[in-house]
Amino acid sequence: MTLRPFLSADIAAARALWQATPGVGLSTADEPAALESFLNRNPGTSFVAESDGRITGTILVGHDGRRGLIHHLAVAADCRRTGLGRRLVEVGLAALHQAGIDKCHLMVFTDNTGGAAFWTSVGAKRRDELALYSLATTPH
Ligand SMILES: CC(C)(COP(=O)(O)OP(=O)(O)OC[C@H]1O[C@@H](n2cnc3c(N)ncnc32)[C@H](O)[C@@H]1OP(=O)(O)O)[C@@H](O)C(=O)NCCC(=O)NCCS
Structure with missing residues (x-):
């Protein structure tokens, strides 16, 4: 099993993994062209785990300069x-640190207790004092 940068050639296999994974929410931002754009805008910070040619893990990591x-x-x-999730987070955080970014955020569905336990185990702090708001950019 190796960890390596997430390439555009991995998009189809990654989407198949996400579609089979409860806890991962998919949107138009996960269309292949949008993912390609994300990878181009954030080179070298996203990773996959690969075992015998199969993508067994992913992490998409980007930043806005802040x-x-x-x-x-x-x-x-x-x-x-087996520690794979932790390793994916470690390489993602290292890439952000290398890019000069000292903090990152992530979102977990409130009913995803396994995901929440994982993030707590790697040291993430739940921010109960904040609420997430979203706005579409499409004119209406
Ligand atoms: C969350 C996820 C990525 C964890 O991957 P993983 O490879 O199993 O994680 P690790 O083996 O590195 O686990 C590290 C630690 O996290 C905690 N942990 C991981 N999964 C857990 C679970 N389902 N319940 C409770 N604790 C958990 C444990 O403390 C674990 O250490 P241990 O195995 O020695 O007890 C994986 O369960 C997954 O893909 N879930 C579905 C998608 C998802 O929820 N993603 C996260 C939300 S964005």
Whole structure:
């Protein structure tokens, strides 16, 4: 099993993993062209785990020059609880640090208790004093 940068050639396999993974929310931002754009805008900060040619884990990591944002940390169900999620986070954080970013955020669905336990275990702090708001940019 190797960890390596997430390439555009990995998009189809990553989308298949995410579609099979409860806890990962998909949107138009996960269309192949949008993911390609994300990878081009954030070179070298997203990673996959690969084992015998199979993508077994992903982490999408980007930043806006101020804060990092993590999306789609996912590990295939048959590869969990072996430390792979933790390793993906470690390489993603290292890439952000290298880029000069000292903090990042991530979102977890409130009913995703396993995901929440994972993030707590790697040292993430839940921000109960904040609420997430979203706005579409499309004119209406
Ligand atoms: C969350 C996820 C990425 C964790 O991947 P993983 O490879 O199993 O994680 P690790 O093996 O590195 O786990 C590290 C620690 O996190 C905690 N942890 C991980 N999964 C957990 C779970 N389901 N319940 C409770 N604690 C958990 C444990 O403390 C674990 O250490 P341990 O195995 O020694 O007890 C994986 O379960 C997954 O893909 N879930 C679906 C998608 C998702 O929820 N993503 C995160 C939300 S964005």
